[in-house]
Amino acid sequence: MITFDEAHELMCHDLPLNPVENVHLAETQGRVLAADIQSDMDMPPFNKAAVDGYACRREDLTQPLQLLEVIAAGQQPRHKITAGHCSKIMTGAPVPEGADCVVMVEQTETTDELTIDIKDTKTKNNIALKGEDIQKGNTVIREGILLQPQHIAVLASVGAVSVPVYEKVKLCVLSTGDELVEPEIVPGPGQIRNSNAMQLLMQARRMGVEANYGGIVADSEEACRSLIGEAVAKNQVVILSGGISMGDFDYVPAILKELGLKIHFKSIAVQPGRPSVFASSGNKFVFALPGNPVSSFNIFELLAKPFLYKLMGHNYQPPRLLLPLEADYSRRNAARHGFVPASITDKGTVKLISYHGSAHINALVWATALASIPLNVSTINKGELVDVRLI
Numbered sequence: 282m283i284t285f286d287e288a289h290e291l292m293c294h295d296l297p298l299n300p301v302e303n304v305h306l307a308e309t310q311g312r313v314l315a316a317d318i319q320s321d322m323d324m325p326p327f328n329k330a331a332v333d334g335y336a337c338r339r340e341d342l343t344q345p346l347q348l349l350e351v352i353a354a355g356q357q358p359r360h361k362i363t364a365g366h367c368s369k370i371m372t373g374a375p376v377p378e379g380a381d382c383v384v385m386v387e388q389t390e391t392t393d394e395l396t397i398d399i400k401d402t403k404t405k406n407n408i409a410l411k412g413e414d415i416q417k418g419n420t421v422i423r424e425g426i427l428l429q430p431q432h433i434a435v436l437a438s439v440g441a442v443s444v445p446v447y448e449k450v451k452l453c454v455l456s457t458g459d460e461l462v463e464p465e466i467v468p469g470p471g472q473i474r475n476s477n478a479m480q481l482l483m484q485a486r487r488m489g490v491e492a493n494y495g496g497i498v499a500d501s502e503e504a505c506r507s508l509i510g511e512a513v514a515k516n517q518v519v520i521l522s523g524g525i526s527m528g529d530f531d532y533v534p535a536i537l538k539e540l541g542l543k544i545h546f547k548s549i550a551v552q553p554g555r556p557s558v559f560a561s562s563g564n565k566f567v568f569a570l571p572g573n574p575v576s577s578f579n580i581f582e583l584l585a586k587p588f589l590y591k592l593m594g595h596n597y598q599p600p601r602l603l604l605p606l607e608a609d610y611s612r613r614n615a616a617r618h619g620f621v622p623a624s625i626t627d628k629g630t631v632k633l634i635s636y637h638g639s640a641h642i643n644a645l646v647w648a649t650a651l652a653s654i655p656l657n658v659s660t661i662n663k664g665e666l667v668d669v670r671l672i
């Protein structure tokens with residue numbers, strides 16, 4: 282059995298990154314940028330009015346000013362500002378030559394249509410200078426960033442329309458178990474509905490992986506051999522659930538070996554989620570997760586997610602918080618690193634969600650986080666800080 286940190290290191294260390302493709306700017310949400318991007322211009326590209334007001338010379342502020350013109354955003358000024366003059370200017374418009382400040386319109390009075398009195402003679406400049414944010418050639422966004430709206434805005438601002446990103450991982454989800462039926466079927470005696478496939482597919486898809494469903498695999502060697510073999514041949518990553526424990530019909534690890542995959546680990550000191558298999562052959566990878574839905578959810582979040590992001594060029598750091606525990610916690614056995622479904626209360630405390638065993642799927646409905654209970658820690662008192670990762 283290896284520790285959680287060892288499993289993470291083993292999986293994410295030295296991975297070959299996926300190839301790069303160029304996609305249109307509008308298709309980059311959730312993709313990982315594959316090259317640094319430079320600005321093709323200064324920003325702002327010209328000296329720009331930061332407020333609506335009057336562009337003029339600071340040395341003239343104590344005298345009435347004669348209006349030259351009105352400059353709208355998007356227009357070029359026609360007049361240079363000379364002594365005793367001003368131009369009315371809108372936010373975002375180019376500041377005319379000769380002006381060194383823009384007085385806010387609220388700080389002025391119009392005596393007649395063409396004469397302006399300034400009330401605030403100590404005004405700020407209110408000019409955003411050419412290139413003060415970014416200069417042409419500066420890197421505006423770096424390789425490895427998981428693109429979100431704020432990043433895509435930056436790409437748009439520098440005209441990066443064809444964007445290099447890492448190719449999506451192509452992944453197949455398979456569920457093993459003779460007891461499983463698909464959700465549209467009413468389970469017969471001894472049967473349960475397959476909930477893991479949907480859970481794993483959605484966990485993969487929400488992180489931008491191209492995930493498809495390969496169906497239910499019967500608990501027989503032949504079924505495992507042919508369906509897992511086919512999925513491995515057609516996909517870069519296969520995620521299986523079930524069939525890896527000590528049961529008489531748990532064939533998955535043996536079949537993975539038979540298919541030529543190397544098994545890197547079969548169990549991790551994590552609770553829930555201990556029996557988890559990670560195998561690979563070249564650039565093909567298989568995760569076989571426990572059938573219990575809370576366990577498979579956990580291991581996907583904790584290990585499959587950073588691994589899949591890494592293949593796509595991103596070093597995933599889960600959003601984490603250190604928050605006080607809502608109520609005393611204790612556990613009998615502290616030999617594994619616990620990741621307990623939890624929610625964050627209105628008071629900003631962490632409430633652990635009681636779940637009786639890893640099959641208690643409904644516990645996850647209330648969870649917005651997984652609370653980390655470190656190895657060898659068996660009690661945590663109310664008010665002590667716990668590390669939670671948001672899910």
Ligand code: AMP
Pocket residue numbers: 456457458460461473474475476477478522523524525526528570571572573574640
């Ligand atoms: P296994 O890991 O195959 O021994 O399964 C452990 C437990 O998880 C059993 O109670 C299974 O019925 C349940 N289980 C396995 N696969 C699924 C699935 N796809 N959806 C829901 N529950 C499952």
Ligand code: MG
Pocket residue numbers: 457458459523524572
């Ligand atoms: Mg099973």
